[in-house]
Amino acid sequence: MTLAIFDLDNTLIANDSDYLWGQFLVDKGIVDKDYYEAANKKFYEDYKQGTLDIVEFLNFSLAPLAQHDVESLYRWRNEFVEELIKPITLTAAHELVEKHRRQGDTLMVITATNRFVTAPIVALYGIEHLLATTPELIDGRYTGRFNETPCYQKGKITHLNNWLANSDETLANSWFYSDSHNDLPLLSLVDNPVVVDPDDILRQHAENAGWPIISLRD
Numbered sequence: 001m002t003l004a005i006f007d008l009d010n011t012l013i014a015n016d017s018d019y020l021w022g023q024f025l026v027d028k029g030i031v032d033k034d035y036y037e038a039a040n041k042k043f044y045e046d047y048k049q050g051t052l053d054i055v056e057f058l059n060f061s062l063a064p065l066a067q068h069d070v071e072s073l074y075r076w077r078n079e080f081v082e083e084l085i086k087p088i089t090l091t092a093a094h095e096l097v098e099k100h101r102r103q104g105d106t107l108m109v110i111t112a113t114n115r116f117v118t119a120p121i122v123a124l125y126g127i128e129h130l131l132a133t134t135p136e137l138i139d140g141r142y143t144g145r146f147n148e149t150p151c152y153q154k155g156k157i158t159h160l161n162n163w164l165a166n167s168d169e170t171l172a173n174s175w176f177y178s179d180s181h182n183d184l185p186l187l188s189l190v191d192n193p194v195v196v197d198p199d200d201i202l203r204q205h206a207e208n209a210g211w212p213i214i215s216l217r218d
Contacts, residue, residue, distance in 0.1 A: 003169050004100040005160075005186070006127070007178035008111040008118055011196045012097070014088040014217060017121055018061065018113040019044045024080045031064055047112075048199065050182055054150045058114070062135050065116060066144030073116070073142070081120050089124055092216040096177070097125050106169055110160060110176075110186065112152040116142070131159040154185045181205065 009016040022040035025031045039060055046052040065073060100107060108129040109122045115132040122130045133152070136145040149155045164170065174190040176183070181201035187193040195206040195213045206213050 001169065002100075002103070002105045003108060003171065003174040004105040005108045005110055005174065005176040005190065006097070007176075007180065007183055007196075008109050008121065009113060010179040011177055011216070012090065012093040012109070012125060013085065013121065014090055016044065016047075016113075017085060017117050020084050021080060021113075021117045022061065024076070024084060025064055028076065028079075030068075030076065047182065050201070052152075052182075054112070054152045054155070058133065058146050058150060059144070062114065062142070062144045062146060065135055065142035070140060070142070077116070077120065080117075081124075085121050086124070090216045094125065096216065097127065100175070101126075105175075108163075110151065110156045112150070112156070112182070114146070129163070131156070131163060153182050156183065156186045157189060160186070178202075187211070 006012055009018065019040060022036065026033050026037045026040070043052060043057045043060065046057075097107060106129065107127045108131065109118070109125075109127050110131045111118050113132060115130065115134045118132050119130060131151055133150045134147045136143040136147050149158045151159045171190060173192065175192040175194065176186055176190040177194045177196050178187060179196050179198050179202065181199055184202070184205060187195070193211050195202055195211050197215050197217055198206060198213060203213065205211075
């Protein structure tokens with residue numbers, strides 16, 4: 001079977017779920033508005049520029065998980081998906097996923113956004129395999145720390161290689177869809193890189209490399 005890999009934020013959905021989750025926490029009064037909103041915006045700008053310190057960001061973004069019980073966190077997450085995520089899912093993205101599904105391809109999302117935020121979003125697309133940074137959970141509570149290598153930039157390749165080592169899949173004829181220049185390491189690895197509504201840096205690289213450029217925006 002062929003492996004069809006998708007980035008999530010600004011690829012399958014029309015915004016960044018990590019950033020939106022932070023804004024959701026601000027809007028609900030769950031975190032300090034002035035501090036958290038300013039930091040959230042700064043980290044997002046760093047991400048877009050390719051200068052994000054991923055460990056510093058994860059220490060910031062996972063801290064609220066450690067400050068609340070999981071029942072409250074899951075309730076807030078359900079509200080977040082209903083209020084902010086479902087409206088930005090993309091019809092064309094669903095159709096693209098279904099096209100690969102009909103072809104018998106193995107579907108996967110690889111995302112820098114942590115698994116707590118992304119698992120229910122990926123489920124909306126019926127995609128079985130999710131590789132993402134995993135928040136540490138001990139005795140039923142999140143610790144604010146994360147397990148293993150962050151799933152970001154070259155870390156996505158580390159996560160993918162670990163997954164491949166325990167599966168029958170290969171990268172032969174593989175596909176990867178992404179919007180971000182942060183994903184250039186993985187885009188350069190697969191046989192079929194496809195650039196989706198790209199940032200300026202990735203668009204220029206794709207044009208130079210002759211990669212397909214598509215849009216999934218409605």
